[in-house]
Amino acid sequence: xxxxxxxxxxxxxxxxxxxxxxxxxxxxxxxxxxxxxxxxxxxxxxxxxxxxxxxxxxxxxxxxxxxxxxxxxxxxxxxxxxxxxxxxxxxxxxxxxxxxxxxxxxxxxxxxxxxxxxxxxxxxxxxxxxxxxxxxxxxxxxxxxxxxxxxxxxxxxxxxxxxxxxxxxxxxxxxxxxxxxxxxxxxxxxxxxxxxxxxxxxxxxxxxxxxxxxxxxxxxxxxxxxxxxxxxxxxxxxxxxxxxxxxxxxxxxxxxxxxxxxxxxxxxxxxxxxxxxxxxxxxxxxxxxxxxxxxxx
Amino acid sequence: xxxxxxxxxxxxxxxxxxxxxxxxxxxxxxxxxxxxxxxxxxxxxxxxxxxxxxxxxxxxxxxxxxxxxxxxxxxxxxxxxxxxxxxxxxxxxxxxxxxxxxxxxxxxxxxxxxxxxxxxxxxxxxxxxxxxxxxxxxxxxxxxxxxxxxxxxxxxxxxxxxxxxxxxxxxxxxxxxxxxxxxxxxxxxxxxxxxxxxxxxxxxxxxxxxxxxxxxxxxxxxxxxxxxxxxxxxxxxxxxxxxxxxxxxxxxxxxxxxxxxxxxxxxxxxxxxxxxxxxxxxxxxxxxxxxxxx
Numbered sequence: 001x002x003x004x005x006x007x008x009x010x011x012x013x014x015x016x017x018x019x020x021x022x023x024x025x026x027x028x029x030x031x032x033x034x035x036x037x038x039x040x041x042x043x044x045x046x047x048x049x050x051x052x053x054x055x056x057x058x059x060x061x062x063x064x065x066x067x068x069x070x071x072x073x074x075x076x077x078x079x080x081x082x083x084x085x086x087x088x089x090x091x092x093x094x095x096x097x098x099x100x101x102x103x104x105x106x107x108x109x110x111x112x113x114x115x116x117x118x119x120x121x122x123x124x125x126x127x128x129x130x131x132x133x134x135x136x137x138x139x140x141x142x143x144x145x146x147x148x149x150x151x152x153x154x155x156x157x158x159x160x161x162x163x164x165x166x167x168x169x170x171x172x173x174x175x176x177x178x179x180x181x182x183x184x185x186x187x188x189x190x191x192x193x194x195x196x197x198x199x200x201x202x203x204x205x206x207x208x209x210x211x212x213x214x215x216x217x218x219x220x221x222x223x224x225x226x227x228x229x230x231x232x233x234x235x236x237x238x239x240x241x242x243x244x245x246x247x248x249x250x251x252x253x254x255x256x257x258x259x260x261x262x263x264x265x266x267x268x269x270x271x272x273x274x275x276x277x278x279x280x281x282x283x284x285x286x287x288x289x290x291x292x293x294x295x296x297x
Numbered sequence: 298x299x300x301x302x303x304x305x306x307x308x309x310x311x312x313x314x315x316x317x318x319x320x321x322x323x324x325x326x327x328x329x330x331x332x333x334x335x336x337x338x339x340x341x342x343x344x345x346x347x348x349x350x351x352x353x354x355x356x357x358x359x360x361x362x363x364x365x366x367x368x369x370x371x372x373x374x375x376x377x378x379x380x381x382x383x384x385x386x387x388x389x390x391x392x393x394x395x396x397x398x399x400x401x402x403x404x405x406x407x408x409x410x411x412x413x414x415x416x417x418x419x420x421x422x423x424x425x426x427x428x429x430x431x432x433x434x435x436x437x438x439x440x441x442x443x444x445x446x447x448x449x450x451x452x453x454x455x456x457x458x459x460x461x462x463x464x465x466x467x468x469x470x471x472x473x474x475x476x477x478x479x480x481x482x483x484x485x486x487x488x489x490x491x492x493x494x495x496x497x498x499x500x501x502x503x504x505x506x507x508x509x510x511x512x513x514x515x516x517x518x519x520x521x522x523x524x525x526x527x528x529x530x531x532x533x534x535x536x537x538x539x540x541x542x543x544x545x546x547x548x549x550x551x552x553x554x555x556x557x558x559x560x561x562x563x564x565x566x567x568x569x570x571x572x573x574x575x576x577x578x579x580x581x582x583x584x585x586x587x588x589x590x591x
Contacts, residue, residue: 288345288346288519289521293520
């Protein structure tokens with residue numbers, strides 16, 4: 001693996017560009033289209049120690065019945081759960097187009113042996129996971145053992161084979177500055193990630209616009225160099241539509257229309273879907289909505 | 298000594314404990330004898346939206362404070378106003394009231410807060426009840442706050458009217474978004490400053506200036522507003538609000554017939570109008586030997 005350790009991220013440039021992106025104004029028709037697109041890109045997520053079979057089933061039910069008053073609305077892209085809940089979710093979703101994603105590799109810390117991680121990944125796939133969200137070993141990364149991080153991702157990718165798409169979580173909140181994030185993005189992409197993902201959602205700060213922009217730039221450079229597309233998934237902390245629309249604008253302006261598809265761009269979020277529904281209803285009725293009329297899960 | 302340059306106050310709006318300018322950036326000039334006395338924010342529907350959001354966020358913590366604590370906090374508003382009397386008097390005079398009337402109005406306003414500040418922990422003891430039922434249940438009724446209340450304050454009596462609209466609503470644990478007098482908005486913003494200095498949590502009271510015709514309908518339609526307390530002379534607007542409030546079955550309390558200046562306004566019944574009764578059937582073992590028949 002050849003890594004470019006010399007190029008530094010232009011911090012001020014990134015933040016300046018983000019601040020301009022957040023000031024774009026959207027006409028209401030474009031906004032409505034954007035909102036629908038966001039809805040179709042959501043990985044509806046529940047990653048709590050207190051998850052039960054029933055609560056996961058409830059989430060799957062929600063994923064397939066987002067809002068019965070508007071049957072023309074798209075479904076969310078996937079439901080994201082812990083490995084032990086994959087069976088429950090995939091049983092529930094087997095007749096729907098909603099995919100089952102599972103976190104794996106000792107999520108969220110990633111502090112476990114490679115054998116355990118491989119085993120966990122295999123199990124999740126065997127139980128029906130179509131997407132695997134793995135975490136990188138941040139400790140190894142900080143010790144400079146980039147090859148270890150690379151090999152681990154490559155091994156998990158091999159385990160996934162063509163049965164599941166691999167999303168690699170960098171956990172940017174633990175990586176430090178933009179240079180590290182850029183480096184981790186490159187390692188993940190070169191090791192074969194189908195998606196790179198910002199955060200587990202367990203650490204603050206989670207996804208932010210500047211961090212996502214740095215990762216999008218890494219994807220763009222890889223695309224220009226090799227012609228291969230890699231997906232992006234910001235996760236954690238994106239709970240309102242306005243922010244999500246800003247992400248979409250950033251993707252469109254950085255990577256172009258090709259990435260404006262749930263195959264290449266996802267939001268990892270639990271409460272975003274409700275806010276998007278509320279905004280869509282607001283656009284359609286002209287009346288501000290209330291959380292009380294939308295099921296929590 | 299050289300003449301001092303006048304220091305004029307910027308009147309902004311009050312949302313979530315902060316004093317932002319209106320999101321729309323619009324202003325209107327308040328004039329008296331062709332002289333501009335203030336620039337007043339012409340707020341927009343997005344200011345209403347932000348205010349409702351903050352009122353909703355703080356509702357749970359405000360309504361779950363002990364009633365006695367709410368009482369203390371309301372009393373604190375009165376204390377702070379007492380110290381700021383002169384500012385209110387100046388503003389009332391600036392808005393065209395004569396000085397005697399202005400002094401009367403501020404005193405009456407403070408007294409009114411003190412009156413209502415005594416009520417939070419007495420509402421339920423008086424209006425709640427234990428109800429006689431035939432089955433073996435302990436059956437009782439308590440009053441609860443309704444949630445976010447949209448208030449349209451009266452045009453006249455800019456200070457007393459505003460206080461009489463807000464205090465009875467928030468004392469039971471409601472939070473509010475208030476559209477204030479269009480012609481006489483100055484005291485409202487000074488009241489906001491007093492409130493922000495007096496232990497009232499951010500977002501419990503939100504104060505918005507601007508055109509009632511434009512803003513009130515958005516309050517009436519908003520699905521996250523649970524009740525309305527309106528004091529409007531304009532019949533057409535009032536009817537429109539009643540109609541729009543029906544989309545989520547808001548309770549609309551029409552306060553316009555109440556005499557704000559009169560001491561008869563000081564009654565707990567106005568508080569009760571912004572509360573919801575909850576009746577609980579608690580199963581118990583019927584003790585037939587007892588003479589106590591709930």
